[in-house]
Structure formats: C-alpha cells, structure tokens
Amino acid sequence: MSPTLDSDARTADARCSRRRFLQAATATGVGLAALSTASSTASAARSSLRDQYQIRLGTPDEQTVYYYRAEQDGPTTMVIGGIHGDERAGYLAADQIREWTVDRGELVVVPRANPAAIADDLRPWDNDLNRQFPPRGGDCLSPLADTLWDVVEHHDPDWVFDLHSSRGIYKSDDGGVGQALFPTWTDPARPTGEQTVAALNERFGLSGDMAYLMGNTLDADRDMLMHRVAGVLDRPGFICETTEKAPLDEQVAWHLFTVEHAMAQFGQTRVTDQKSTTQTTQTTPDRHEIVIQGAGPETRYEFKATESVTPIDEPEWNDYVYSRGVNGAVSTGEDRFYFEGSLEYVEVKEGDAADLTVTVDGREISAEPNTRTIQFEGTGPAVRYEFKATESVTPVDEPEWNDYVYSRGVNGEVTSGVDRFTFVGDLEYVEVTEGDASDLAVYVDGLPFDL
Ligand SMILES: [Zn+2]
Structure with a gap:
C-alpha cells in the first residue's frame, strides 16, 4: 500500500506478485511445473500442451485457469469472463474458448473470474470486482483481484480480452455500454478492434443500434482490470460488451467471433482440427x-x-x-x-x-421455430402406432385413410412406407398399439427414437 508508485516500485511489485503466485501454486500442488518449463523453453522444439490449474483454493473464489500452448511459438492471448456475475454471455463464451486450440502461441482462459457472484447471478455494486485494479500499479484491492492480477502477470499476455454484457447499448442514450469494444491505449488495439467491429456487423447483419461500435479508449484512469492492463502492462486488448437486449446465444456468438477474429489479425488462428x-x-x-x-x-x-x-x-x-x-x-x-x-x-x-x-x-x-419432426418408418408388416404431443401436431404429407390425426396426436399405421408429422411442445408418449415394435423405426428430429 505504498502511496508513491514510481516505476521502480511498480517493477518490484510485479516481481513480488509473480513470486507470490508461484509460491501459492507450489503450495497447492497444482500443475504449474509444465507452465514454468513452457516459458523457459519457448525457442526449443516443443509439443503442444493443454493444462489447467486452480487458484484461491478453499475459498468462495476457487476457480480454474485453462491453458493451451501450441507447438509453434507465437503470441499469448488471455481471455477473462465472469468478472461480473450477472453478465452471462461473457462467461458462457469463455467456457467455450477454454476448449479452443490455436495454431501457435498460447491461449490462457479465466472463464469464471468471480465464481461467487456468478453463483448469485449478481453484480455486487458495493463490492464490484472491476473496481479493484488500481490502473497504475500497487496492490489490488481484494485478495481475488490480487490473485487474478498475479495470473495475468504470470502468463504475460500479448493480448487481453475481458468479456462482459450490458443491459443497454453504447451511444443509444439508454446509459448502457453494449455492442462496443473498448480498446486499451496500446497500439494496435484500436485498428484491430475497428476491423473486428466491421466484420462482426457484416457477419451477423447488425445495423442501427445493434451495430457494434468502437468505444472510448481505456487509458489507465479507472480501477478496472483492463485499465490496469493498459497502465501497468501497456498491452493491447478490449473490454468486449454485448447488449442483453439480444438473445443470450447471439451474445455468446458475438463474443466468440470477436476473440477469434481479433486473434486471427495478430496471426493466431483457431484450429478446428x-x-x-x-x-x-x-x-x-x-x-x-x-x-x-x-x-x-x-x-x-x-x-x-x-x-x-x-x-x-x-x-x-x-x-x-x-x-x-x-x-x-x-x-x-x-x-x-x-x-x-x-x-x-x-x-x-x-x-x-x-x-x-x-x-x-x-x-x-423442420426448420420452423419451435417445431420438431417425428417420422415413422415401417419395414413391411403393418404396425399401428399412436403418439401425442403437448401442444399440436401437423401431418407433413397428406395422411392416408388409416391415419387419424387429432389436434395433438395421431393414431396411424405404416407398412413399408413413411409417415411424417411435425409437432410443437414435447412428446407425451409414442407407442405401438398393434403389430411388432421391431417392424417400426421412429425418428425424432432425424435421430432414432427408442420406443
Ligand atoms: Zn461487466
């Protein structure tokens, strides 16, 4: 808690943090040996490595850091989600990114940075984790913020993405910050973000208020993680904000696209293998x-x-x-x-x-919304079947004389043909009423359904 923070003090502080981190890792017996080896043998031939370790063990903040290192040397990307517990798109996207493979360099993901807040689906405004990172150095303002910062310094990322969401939309006068990427002051964060924003809007057809914009520059003047990334590490990166006005799946897809697209610009490609x-x-x-x-x-x-x-x-x-x-x-x-x-x-x-x-x-x-498909295929001998859905049933083809279609159910018969229906809701039951079930194959949404 030194009141003066000249650059020597910052360096000493950073060194101290790293040592503390490594001691903590050793004490908890987590698999960091491989990580330390990784950073010291970066130029030698190496094999790819997927690993993970835990931090804040035994506390409500206990969580996992995920790590992937490609065979080929390259940049280190770090992705953080869940700093705000009620911003689900961020941690759900990060949950997927932690499984990604990249063609070079390293990918470090802290998907659920604030697990206690996530469990409560809450942003505790009186204890906001994203107000605990003094932007120009010095100790962080909580043990969790301190450990998260140690993780950042340990991996020494070239790029950092902090995934969030907002009730509103940036520059729409609703006071929100969604649909924007906020770049650190470090080049080339802003031009990279501009390319990504243009690609996002094009790819997802986003226009009007929903179109992504570049936000103001993170210039190390607030106690936020990404301001500290700017002020202490001087590295490029973004606070990525989606609007919660959009469906959650779309928000997650935008975050995934943002990270993948920006990474590709600095030469790190996601490998789908x-x-x-x-x-x-x-x-x-x-x-x-x-x-x-x-x-x-x-x-x-x-x-x-x-x-x-x-x-x-x-x-x-x-x-x-x-x-x-x-x-x-x-x-x-x-x-x-x-x-x-x-x-x-x-x-x-x-x-x-x-x-x-x-x-x-x-x-x-069926590709109609909320509509599913059920198909009865006979092998030859006549089989009578009956099924009922919770909401409604519609025949796809004209029903035959021996197929009785009710509003929510069907009593039908197949021999060697196919009867096909769409339905809304769930299936209440599907059963064979005459004949042998082994002469009938039932498919729901194209997949075999066990009678
Ligand atoms: Zn947030």
Whole structure:
C-alpha cells in the first residue's frame, strides 16, 4: 500500500506478485511445473500442451485457469469472463474458448473470474470486482483481484480480452455500454478492434443500434482490470460488451467471433482440427450429418448440438462455426456438418424457413421455430402406432385413410412406407398399439427414437 508508485516500485511489485503466485501454486500442488518449463523453453522444439490449474483454493473464489500452448511459438492471448456475475454471455463464451486450440502461441482462459457472484447471478455494486485494479500499479484491492492480477502477470499476455454484457447499448442514450469494444491505449488495439467491429456487423447483419461500435479508449484512469492492463502492462486488448437486449446465444456468438477474429489479425488462428475430429467420430456411432439446403433467397440459420459440430466442407465466409453450433447462411447451395449428440434446436434467424430444406442423416426435419419432426418408418408388416404431443401436431404429407390425426396426436399405421408429422411442445408418449415394435423405426428430429 505504498502511496508513491514510481516505476521502480511498480517493477518490484510485479516481481513480488509473480513470486507470490508461484509460491501459492507450489503450495497447492497444482500443475504449474509444465507452465514454468513452457516459458523457459519457448525457442526449443516443443509439443503442444493443454493444462489447467486452480487458484484461491478453499475459498468462495476457487476457480480454474485453462491453458493451451501450441507447438509453434507465437503470441499469448488471455481471455477473462465472469468478472461480473450477472453478465452471462461473457462467461458462457469463455467456457467455450477454454476448449479452443490455436495454431501457435498460447491461449490462457479465466472463464469464471468471480465464481461467487456468478453463483448469485449478481453484480455486487458495493463490492464490484472491476473496481479493484488500481490502473497504475500497487496492490489490488481484494485478495481475488490480487490473485487474478498475479495470473495475468504470470502468463504475460500479448493480448487481453475481458468479456462482459450490458443491459443497454453504447451511444443509444439508454446509459448502457453494449455492442462496443473498448480498446486499451496500446497500439494496435484500436485498428484491430475497428476491423473486428466491421466484420462482426457484416457477419451477423447488425445495423442501427445493434451495430457494434468502437468505444472510448481505456487509458489507465479507472480501477478496472483492463485499465490496469493498459497502465501497468501497456498491452493491447478490449473490454468486449454485448447488449442483453439480444438473445443470450447471439451474445455468446458475438463474443466468440470477436476473440477469434481479433486473434486471427495478430496471426493466431483457431484450429478446428477437422481431420482428427473426423477420425475420432468415424468410429463413434453417435455422429450424424446435417445438411442445410437453400432454395435461392439468402436465409440465415442457426443450430446447436448437445456435443460438438464439425464442418464437412470448408465453411464459407458467412458461416460461423463454433464448438457446438453454427450460425450460417445459404442461398442456392448447401452447408453440411457433422454433429455429435442430438440437436438442441435448428432455427431460421433471417429469411423464410420455407426456403430451407434441412436433413439429418438424410431425413428431413423442420426448420420452423419451435417445431420438431417425428417420422415413422415401417419395414413391411403393418404396425399401428399412436403418439401425442403437448401442444399440436401437423401431418407433413397428406395422411392416408388409416391415419387419424387429432389436434395433438395421431393414431396411424405404416407398412413399408413413411409417415411424417411435425409437432410443437414435447412428446407425451409414442407407442405401438398393434403389430411388432421391431417392424417400426421412429425418428425424432432425424435421430432414432427408442420406443
Ligand atoms: Zn461487466
């Protein structure tokens, strides 16, 4: 708590912090040996490394720091989420980024910097973690802020991203700061941010108030983490703010895009590792193919799987693929992906669902919002089935004479053909009422459904 902070004192303080950090890491027995080795043998041939360690063990602030180091030397990017516990887009995006692989350099992610506040879904205004980082040096104002700063100094990042969200929108007179990137004063933060903002607006079709802007410069005059990154480390980086007026999934997609796009500008590329994913998934029975085919007019769609998504062809510039989902566009062509698990949703974001044909493993499914598809395939012998949905049922093809369709259910029969319906809500039940269940295959949203 020295009142004078000349540059010598700052340096001494930084050294002290690093030592404290390493001592703490040793004392808690976390896997930092590999990290220390990494920084001392940067020029030698090295293998890639994925690691993690915990900080603030045994306290309400206990959390994990995630680390990936590529074989090839390069910049270190650091991403922080969850400084404000009620800003979900930031930590949900960081939860995904911590699984990313990069082609060079290092990626360090502190996805949930303030776990106690996240657990309460709260920004405690009387104890705001982002007011505990004196921007020109000196001790941080809480043990948690102090440890987080030690982590920053230990990894010595070349770029830092701090992910947040805001109720409002920057420069819209609602007092909010969403839809903006606030760059540190260090070059080339601002020009890099300008490129990313332009690409974000283009890719996601953001205009009017929703269009991203560059915010004012973080110039080391407030007690915020990123002001301290500017004032003490003098490194480029951004506070990234989305608006909570948008759906959470979109906010997360914007954060992911921002980090990936800015990283690409400084030569660090996210690797989706298509080849090895494909190799692994070929032996996995749970891998499925989804094809989204356009009929002409440009249609923007989004889908999300429960486990993972991998593009089959090289994604086009307007298809954004993240670890479990895709935000893409088709006009006359088709986009093809593998996914694992099941589909959480498929929906049209812009354009008309009628212009899209979506198939899963060759079976067409609905792209209408909140609408799911159920398909009955017979093998030959007649089987009568019955099912009921919680909200409504609609036949896709004209029902045959022996298929009775009610508002929420169907009593139908198949032999060697296919009966297909869409429904809204959940399935109350699906059952075979006559015949042998082994002569019937049922698919929900293109995936086998166990009777
Ligand atoms: Zn915030």
